[in-house]
Amino acid sequence: MSAPRLAPDWLSVPTDPNALVDGVWPARAERADSGSLRLNGLDAERLADTFGTPVLVLDEDEVRDRARAAAEAFTAAAERHGTTARVYYAGKAFLSTAVARWVTEEGLNVDVCSPGELAVALHAGVEPTRIGYHGNNKSAAALREALDAGLTSINVDNADELRRLAAVATGPVDVVLRVLSGVHAETHDFLATAHEDQKFGLSFEDATALAAEIAAYPLLNLVGLHCHIGSQIFGVAGFRESAARVLELSIQLGGGQPLPLLNLGGGFGIAYTAADDATELPELADAIVDAVAEVAAEAGVALPALAFEPGRAISGTAGVTLYRVGSVKPVTVEATEETGTRTYVAVDGGMSDNARPALYGAQYSARLAGRSSDAAPTLVRVVGMHCESGDIVVDHEYLPGDVHDGDLLAVPVTGAYCASLSSNYNHVPRPPVVAVSHGTARVIVRGETIADLLARDAGSDEGKDEPVLTGEGTA
Template identity: 55%
Template sequence: MFANPLAPEWLTAPAEANSLPSTVWSHNAARTETGELAIAGVTATQLVRDFGTPVYVIDEADAIARATEIKGAFDSAFARIGSSVKVYYAGKAFLCTEVARWMTAAGLNIDVASAGEMAVALAAGVDASRLGFHGNNKSLSEIDRAVRAGIGPIVIDSVVEIGRVAEAASRHGRTQPVRLRINSGVHASTHEYLATAREDQKFGIPLSDAEAVVAQIRTHSSLDFVGIHSHIGSQIFDTAGFAEAAQRLLELHARLSAAAPVPELNLGGGFGIAYTSADEALPVAELAESLASIVESECSRLGIEVPRIAIEPGRSIIGPSTTTLYTVGTIKDVLVDGEAVRKYVSVDGGMSDNIRPALYGADYSARIANRVSDADPTLARIAGKHCEAGDIVVRAEYLPGDVEPGDIIAVPATGAYGWAMSNNYNYLARPPVVAVLEGKARIIVRGETEEDLLSRDAGITPSGDSE
């Protein structure tokens, strides 16, 4: 068919626009006999009828399977080279009590980056020792709460944190395990905002300063230095960056181990996922084997034992497991440069429930969820309802040309940083999060109401109160 010249180069015009590419959608997403999208046996129309739109829909079995797959693959790969792996689910991608329980039941630990995330994990019944605590600016109260709770390793992100954590540990009579975050200088192939190991940014200690900083940590009897930590970025599709980071970190690890044992090396996370059919994410088993081979080779070169490895996947577990459903409101055919038409399909959400397209220029896929169509595919841009020209949900996608108001639009792979970065711009209430499993759906995060929003406005007199 004729491809619209406004389409990006990576977007291929399809013969039809109803298919659900397995690389993008959750494992239990499929079309029913009538053509409707169903996730884990629950149809889109049923979900919309029961929970409204927008709504985040998590394929529970899919999320658990991905967590289990990652743990199994890394356990197997590193057992082959005589090591073991601690897998931390990166809670910043999306965290609620149910997801925390799923992850720990699958054998994962949880990485948190604030007192709020820690509170959620503890409220889920997660043992504090299974939590790792990140953050470039942990407050004194956050550090105190974490140490008092008996948290696992705290990641030291700056020199000033050494004394703060040591003092809190002494006050609570603990020997607090700590890691040191190293800015390796590796430039991962990803968006500038997602590359977290470049020199000119806020995270970590420069590689050149690491030995002196570790020596300072080791002067505190209330601290137990367990290893170094690196995170080179997010949404990474190859292992070249990890290979370079591992080489630099293991050279440092070897020098630090000469003075005292260093049991662990944390390689972080950032494993990429497919948001569109043009994305090619590495299979988990291949990724695990590649990283194990890299670590084995470097340790052999340096003549050191392979340390225990830690990793922190988040997006790769929860991202593909979640789909957001919207309802179409208005449609406009817009003539661009006098030569081609882009169909603007506006839905009832937007940058309040997924800010990634506006913030990072992130691309997503979309399908009509309540039916299939044999209409010719047409280039569409799915827009939100906010008062911003940049309020785009999906920048470019081919949808059936007969898309109409009232249709349900499904956007897959929205589990990571959708709900987690949601907001109330234009006073939109944040949507609910629904888990689906074996034909049943249940709310795991309640959606906000206008009453919730108004309840925080101090200028409103509570009902029944008198002046």
């Protein structure tokens, strides 16, 4: 009998398990003559020796290239149709002061959705008028802080938020309403954000009512609508259908002409494995803007100004996480009437530095980083060090069969939603983020230490300098 198919259909046995798949790795990643992985001119083993493992290596030039390409592509596509495009980097993908500076220097604006992200963007020197503010539960204090900092436009998610904004506004504020188009992206339920039964946005009926309420506030001005249909979306069909529906509402609210701004969000898919066929940003920009322009022409109206919010499409492919291999354990797996072997490769990180596989089954790939090997490929599952059976870093991959304790392993496409979602589960310190550019590496986010974790533990110093609340007596 033949061996069982333990790997998914999309994963084929590679002819060379050392090869770096195009589109999955940063453009400047390569194999050196020695067989080791080089990231923008730097040997992976040297990076690991210098900064420790795990370490998230972020290619600065890849981020800059993609930011510049996005700005140029959407701007050019909009100009061909007689309008403008404003492109925001979605900071939730990964934000630091360095990244905020890179993307704004290359022509992007920055989208934030919390007081912390706002503080990082402002600390990086981003002009307040170039910051968009999202989120479904912005407090009065957060809104006041944003307006005091100089933000002039706020994306409003619901009626309570609108009323908080009206209460704290002391000058004119542009309002963009987030609406639900009802278009369901072909993605995981946790990533789809335009269907009705979830926390984001307003139904068209509620948005219409809220637009009338906005008109009653002298300092608030409704300037547009926003819709985000999900994340990791391939193709343009969903964007076209969503745009058609939202544009119809915009025309209604604008009294026969669209409101000045239509923000179609982001969610543009990138390749995580060889099975993914991602559309490059210039082609994607042309297709989306052409589709929206067609919708506007069918409605007989001028195309409004457009806005887009790519996040992972800017930073995702720029990131590569380096791990050190520890235990390697072949496990016999029964499949129907046959048996096979899956090799579990444990590394010194896991779900604390990449929660996406555990959250929604995200797929990744991996390669040996410290060497190449002539050994035949073997099916592996890369797992972390945490006390969870779901602590999986790479669910299915083929690595050389001689992978062993001490090997350096590289997992690409970790530049988005890995550092952002990182945690201290099992009291594991979060790893550093190291930027590489033209043969130089520098820390842009410091890694944590055990001392950092203990410093937050108030019990270790009897809670000195912390507030204490005592009872006021009993009845």
